[in-house]
Amino acid sequence: MRRAQIYFDRPGFRRPLKAVWKKYVSLGRIGGQAVVEHVSEAECEALNSFFGWDFRPGDSVPIPLRLFDQELRESAFAISMLQLHSMLEGTPLLTKSERMLGYGRRWRSLFAKLRETESGSFCRLGEEWLTLMEQGAGAGYRTLRECYNADPDNALMSLRIVMHALNQLFEEQEGVTNAQIRMPVLAARASGDAHALDLDRPAGRMLIAALRSKVSDIPFDEESSDGIPDRHDGSATLKLREFYRQFGILDDDLSSIVHWFIPESDKPIVPTVWTLRQVDAEERFPRCSRIYVVENPAVFSAVLDSIRQPVDHSDHAPPALICTSGPASSAAIRWIQRCLEASGPKCQLYYSGDFDVKGLLMGQSLYRMFPEQFAAWRFDVETYQAASLFRYPGPSFDENEMEKLNKMKVPWDERLCEIMRQTGRKAHQESFVEKLIEDYMLYVMSDSLI
Structure with a gap:
C-alpha cells in the first residue's frame, strides 16, 4: 500500500x-x-x-x-x-447518489453499531482490518459494500461473523494462531451456522480476504467470480486448502475421493478408493512407471475388465490407473502428486478425457501442474476425428461451449480446438475406449517396463 x-x-x-x-x-x-x-x-x-x-x-x-x-x-x-x-x-x-443519500454517514454508523454491540472486544488483527474496511481500503471492502447496498442488516451480520472468526483464530496479544479447527466448526462458533464462512457467503469471502492481506501484499481477488475457486478445479481447491491451513483452518478431507488401481500378481482386479485424508496419511506411497488417468468411471471399469491374467511386476515398477470421475478432485490431484514424488522423474502422466470443454480444461490443468510429466493419451485430433466423424458422433456443442472453444488452444495439440469447433460435436471417452484398453494392456503385459 x-x-x-x-x-x-x-x-x-x-x-x-x-x-x-x-x-x-x-x-x-x-x-x-x-x-x-x-x-x-x-x-x-x-x-x-x-x-x-x-x-x-x-x-x-x-x-x-x-x-x-x-x-x-x-x-x-x-x-x-x-x-x-x-x-x-x-x-x-x-x-453522486450515495452522497445525496448520506451514504458516508450511514456507512460509518454500520461500524459504530458493530463496535457498540460487541463492546469493542476484537483481537488486534481484527481491529486493524475493521479500521481499514471503514476507510474503504480493507481487503474485502468490495464484498462488504455490495452486501451493504443490497441489505444493510446482512452486511452487519456478515461483518460480525468475520470478527468473531478472527477472534477465534488469533490470540488477543500475540497474534498467533490457535489450535487447529475445521472450517464448519469455526463457522458454527462464529455464527451458529456451519456454512456461514463458505465462499459463496459474504462473510466467507471477507474472511479469506482479511487472512490473505495478513500474509501477502496481493489481496483476495474479489473481481474473479468473487474470488471463489471453481469447485471442479482440484488444483485450486488444494491451494485454497493449503492457504487456510496456515491459520489452523482444516477443511473437509473425506468427501473428496479417488479411485486407483495398480496391478499385482495373484491379486484380484479390484480398484482401491481413498479419501483425501487417506491420501495425505499414507506413509509409503506406491512407486509406478506410468500413471494412466481416465475421466469416466465406465471407462475405468472397462479397462479393468480387460485384465484377464495375473501380472508379475516384481522386477519393475507397475503402471497405475486412476479415475477422476469428472474434473479431478483434490484427492486425485494429491494422489498424482504423491505418486510422482515417490516414483521419480521418469514416471509419466498419461491423461485421456472427453473431447468437450470440461475435458480440455482438465487436461490443461494437469499440464500446468505437471508440465514435465504430462502426456496426452489418445487426446489428439486423430482420435477425435475417428470418434466424432466416422464412428460415434456425439452431442453438438451449444453456443456457450462454442464461445469457450473459440478462446481455447491446448499445448499438446494446437489443431485440436480448431478442429473441434469446425466439427461442432463432442466425443466421449466411451466411444474410443477400445483404443485405451489396447494401449493400457500393451504396456501392462510388456516386458519392457522400467
Missing part, C-alpha cells in the same frame, strides 16, 4: 486521478472513460509509464475506468481503483 501511495502521489497523476474520480462519481460505477485535456509533460510521462501508452504533451488522453481498475489489480500494487482512492484521500469514493 505504501508503495502505491508514493507512486501515485505525484504531480503527473493528480489531474488524471481527479478526472477518474469525477467520472466514477457521476456515472455511479466503474465504466465509461475520463478524458484529460491537453496533458502536460509530467502527466504524459506518468500515464504512458503506467499504461504502456505513447501519448505526447498537449494530447487529450481518454482513460477507460475499467482498464484503469484492471491495470491496478494486475500491477505490483494489486489494489482496486476504489482502494486507491481511499488510500490517497482517506475516504471512500462515493457515487
